[in-house]
Amino acid sequence: MLDDALKTQLKAYLERVTQPFEIKASLGDSDASREMLQLLQDIAAMSDKITLATDGQDERKPSFSLQRTGTDMSLRFAAIPLGHEFTSLVLALLWVGGHPPKVEPEVIAQIQALDGEYSFEVYMSLSCHNCPDVVQALSLMAVLNPRIKTVIIDGALFQDEVNRREVMAVPAVYLNGAHFGSGRMTVEEIVAKLDSGAADRDAAKLSAKAPYEVLIVGGGPAGAAAAVYAARKGIRTGVAAERFGGQVNDTMAIENYISVLETDGPKFAAALEAHVKAYEVDIMNLQRAEALIPAASEGGLIEIKLANGGSLKSRSVILSTGARWRNVGVPGEQEYKNKGVAYCPHCDGPLFKGKRVAVIGGGNSGVEAAIDLAGIVAHVTLIEFGDALRADAVLVSKLKSLPNVSIHVSAQTTELTGAEGKLNGLNYTDRVSGQAHRVELEGVFVQIGLVPNTEWLKGVVELSKHGEIIVDARGQTSLPGVFAAGDATTVPFKQIVIAAGDGAKAALSAFDYLVRLPVVNA
Template structure:
């Protein structure tokens, strides 16, 4: 099952086990069970601290639990943890085996101190880049707290269960049999939902912080670069991010990051966070900015208001809040989100195997999504508002060669229909003849570009374009002295990771230059 290279790597990793662990398998006569047994036998062969028990009696077959002698860990995989989930398997083995997770001591203590019994189930797909974060977070929590259990379920393998529970997007998380969350979540986000007092404690902690010299709002590529460049100047630097990594976390393959032929968004986001934490940067994750109060005088303190009621102050602010997927904004989109309306073909595509879907959008993202989905689903209808597709010619040629794809141009989506709580069709208007057409289908993937995350700045005095982008000059300066901006939230063209990083570095250098040219408050008073 595992090639020689993976077995060698696994042998090295499992040398970190601090106590014996047992893999308890629940198998039947299926091909999937045969594959799982082969995988588990390969794992056992890499360490004398891992044993295999084939007498498991769990209802889900094939599945296996990772346990230890004390019986105080309950981590289970229902399905093969391969693809993106192989790392989840390795980490689960290590953490159940006593190797400490890479979490802050405070977070570990909060997990151990949770009062209650928590039975988590997560539905994943092997092609989903968002799923490992959730699976790894809940596995780690299960390894640390005996009152937490977690089973990661491959939706493609347990189709009847997925249909019965109407799971139409991954990752989907259930807690004690009830919906808990959908989409990417890390340990801190899960803790925030379980520990209802966490937000208030975070707010009180933030209120005690002194003013920063540079405060970065946003933790994507632009924000990370800005924080690193500021910290290297030796000045007090803070980062407030709604989720560190930003939209990069939702990016599948990255093949144009110079000097790195291929990487994936979550891997790059993790590397960005680790690089930032190598410096004395105060990283405040899960903090959403809701208002900006500009300094009353040049060189004075700006105030950034947070959703939890706390505020941060700084002599300079760098806005790098990025962008999010644009909604098509038609009846049915919000109602059937994650019930057939999706935004990530890589994540959710496998759940629509053999079904009919539509892709809205004829740019590179839309055409790439249609190509990917065509290899999984029965039929794809691509709908483009313009009279022609806008994707690169090579992508258009590939799309046109696929027999199960229909391309509809000059079409305006007017409604997404549903029955019994899930998508059943889509209507569009032919813009050339004003006729309305309905397409019966089970899924709609929206791929129509980005919207800058700048609504919170509308009353701040920061100049925005009609599209909501922050206006900046060649130095990254906004219309407010001491406030800079970088990345996808700005007017800078070509929304690319490498460009956002460069713009973040430039904005940070500009902020430093601004700071050193300001007259300190005491000198200003003496001059008066």
């Protein structure tokens, strides 16, 4: 089950286990049950503090629970957690075995203080790079609070259950039998949803902070680079980010960041945050900006109002709010979102195994998605508005070689249709002949580019017709003391390396702005 390298790595980790615990497996006669048993036997053989029992009676087979001796802990994996979830398995083993988690003490205290009974079920796929954050968050919560029960379910392993519950996007979280949330969530976000007073406490704490010299709004590559460059100047620097790493978290493979041959988005995002944390930067996660109030006079304080009611002030601001996936904007898209309409082929592709899907978009991301999906689903239909695919030639050649792919160019998607709450088809018009066509399918993956996260800045800073923040060569916006960088700006070519460079430039420009302000005598 585990190769020698993984066994050596896991054995080294399990040396950190300090408290005995039992793995109890509920197994059947399937190949998956035999694979799970082999994995669990390998794990139990690596530590004298881990015992394995195979007499579990859970209705989900195969599955296994982790139970620390003498506790009421309830953490179960209805999955063989390899692939992207191997790290989740290792962390769960360590936490159950008494190894302390690398989480802020106040978050741990908040989890332990949660009252009531919470029974979580999280559906994931082993190819989903957003799922581990949710799996690890809910695993940790089950370890820290006996009133919290967590079951992690591999949707591909329990396809009948997924179909019955109509789970068509992962991660999907259910709490006490009702839908709780979908998509990537951190432990802080989950706890905040359960702790009704958290937002008010957070708002008051943020509003009480002293003004910054540079405040960065957004924590993607541009924001991270700006934070590092500003902090290295020795000035008070803060970062308010909705999620650190930004859209990088949703990127599967990164192979063009100079000096890094290959990495993945979540790993790169974690590295960005670690680099920023190496300096004295005040990082404020889970913070969405809602308004920018310009300074009353030159060199005065600029205010950023936050969605939770709090506010932050600074002598200069760098806007690096990035962009998000663009919607098709046709009837049915919002109605069937997460009910057949998806945006992440790596995350949700396994849920459509053996089914018919479409990909909207003929650029690199769309063609790559179609290639990946073709290895999982029964058939892929690619819909491109333009008269030719815009992806790199090598990708187009690969796509055209696949036997279960149909390509339609000059095709305008007009409607996504469904019945009984689920997507069942796509309508498009041939832009050359004007003829209407219909494709019967179960899933649609939208891959048509990005839209900047700048709606909250309309009427405050100058925006382009596409909603991008207009900046000059120094990253300066139309407002004195307000700079911008990254995918939210008019800078062409939305690339990680360009965003990082622009973030550094904006920080240097902000510092130059600050040092040139007139000295105010007390």
